[in-house]
Amino acid sequence: MMDERALAVRFRLGWRVLLALVALTALELPVAFRIPHPLPYLVAINVVDALLILEYFMHLSRMWHPEE
Amino acid sequence: MDAVTAVHAPARRLRTLRGGLWLFFISESFLFAALISSRYYLVGLDRPAELNQALGLLITVILLTSSLFAFRAEASMLCGHRQRFLRNTLATVLLGTLFLVGVGIEWAEAFAHFPPQQRFGTVFFTLTGAHGLHVLSGVGLLLGVYLHGRRGRYSPQACWPVEAAVKYWHYVDVVWVFIYPTLYLVGS
Numbered sequence: 001m002m003d004e005r006a007l008a009v010r011f012r013l014g015w016r017v018l019l020a021l022v023a024l025t026a027l028e029l030p031v032a033f034r035i036p037h038p039l040p041y042l043v044a045i046n047v048v049d050a051l052l053i054l055e056y057f058m059h060l061s062r063m064w065h066p067e068e
Numbered sequence: 069m070d071a072v073t074a075v076h077a078p079a080r081r082l083r084t085l086r087g088g089l090w091l092f093f094i095s096e097s098f099l100f101a102a103l104i105s106s107r108y109y110l111v112g113l114d115r116p117a118e119l120n121q122a123l124g125l126l127i128t129v130i131l132l133t134s135s136l137f138a139f140r141a142e143a144s145m146l147c148g149h150r151q152r153f154l155r156n157t158l159a160t161v162l163l164g165t166l167f168l169v170g171v172g173i174e175w176a177e178a179f180a181h182f183p184p185q186q187r188f189g190t191v192f193f194t195l196t197g198a199h200g201l202h203v204l205s206g207v208g209l210l211l212g213v214y215l216h217g218r219r220g221r222y223s224p225q226a227c228w229p230v231e232a233a234v235k236y237w238h239y240v241d242v243v244w245v246f247i248y249p250t251l252y253l254v255g256s
Contacts, residue, residue, distance in 0.1 A: 002224070007147040011140060018136040025128055025248075029121075032253035039113070042249045049245045057139045057238045063086050 017056045024049050082228065089232055093239050096202075100243050103198060104250050107191045115255030116188055118181035120174060124252040127170035128244065131203075134163035135241045138210070142234040148224045150217065157214045160237065164207040171200050195247050202240045209233040 002010075024045050031041045054060045141156035174196070182189040213233045216222065222230055 002143065002147040004147070007143055007149070010143040014136050014139045014143070017139075018132060021132045021135075022129055025125070025132065028249055028253055029125070032249065039254055042253060046246050046249060050242045053135065053238055053242050053245070057135055057241075058235050063090065 013056060017052055020052055021049055024052075085228055085232070089235060093235075096239070096243075100198070100246070103191075103195050104246060107195065107250050107254075110187045111191055111255075113255040114188065115252075116182050118177070119252055120177055121252060123170060123174055123177075124248060127167050127174070128248045130163050130167050130170065131241055131244050134160045134167065135238050137163065138234045138237045142227075142230055145217075145222060145227045145230050146224050150220070153222075153230070154214060154217055157210055157217065161207055161210050161214065164203055164210070164237070168200060168203055168207070171196055171203075192251055195251060199240070199243060199247055202243070206233070206237045206240050209236060 028042060028045055031045065032038045035041060137156045137159040141153050141160060144150075144152035144156055175193070178189065178192055182192060184190055184193045210233050213222075213230050216229065
């Protein structure tokens with residue numbers, strides 16, 4: 001079972017990931033409206049977004065470790 | 069069943085459940101990939117000027133924030149904090165509902181500017197509709213988990229339904245991360 005300290009660390013990590021996600025989403029706006037052909041850049045930003053959620057929120061790399 | 073098998077059975081079961089859930093996510097991804105690619109096939113890189121950019125950004129931030137609360141709910145359950153788990157699950161449900169309200173407002177505006185008979189309208193309503201249904205089912209799942217949690221049915225050692233509902237919610241978030249720019253940002 002997770003202890004209090006580990007929970008506080010996880011909560012902080014959650015906020016950092018959210019800040020990163022919001023920052024990347026905000027970055028999409030100037031990329032979309034100021035760069036002539038933004039599609040590749042937008043895809044790259046979305047992939048980073050998705051990887052952040054998959055790794056930190058969905059624990060993809062820990063999928064095969066049920067003890068965690 | 070011998071003693072070694074009995075000890076490892078829950079871990080093996082959890083591994084199987086997780087594998088099944090991820091296979092479900094992969095199969096769902098094919099559906100959304102097809103829907104997203106239809107945007108480029110049917111509309112190309114055109115984007116209507118009438119799209120409500122502020123609302124699109126707002127509902128995106130709401131959905132991303134809901135994922136944080138879902139993450140906190142799962143972590144709280146693993147720590148044995150039932151009240152914190154309930155609060156965060158409820159916050160996730162409320163934010164998910166708020167997202168759906170935002171999509172509803174966007175639909176009302178979209179009907180006036182690009183109805184489903186138009187190409188972009190077809191893509192817009194199909195993508196947001198399919199995703200909205202997933203959000204709705206996620207809200208339902210989380211509500212179920214919340215109600216069971218209130219009755220004390222989960223423990224840090226036995227909370228697979230919580231993990232599954234929360235992972236499903238994050239998956240819905242990942243899908244929106246790709247839908248948002250596809251509808252609101254790509255094109256001119």
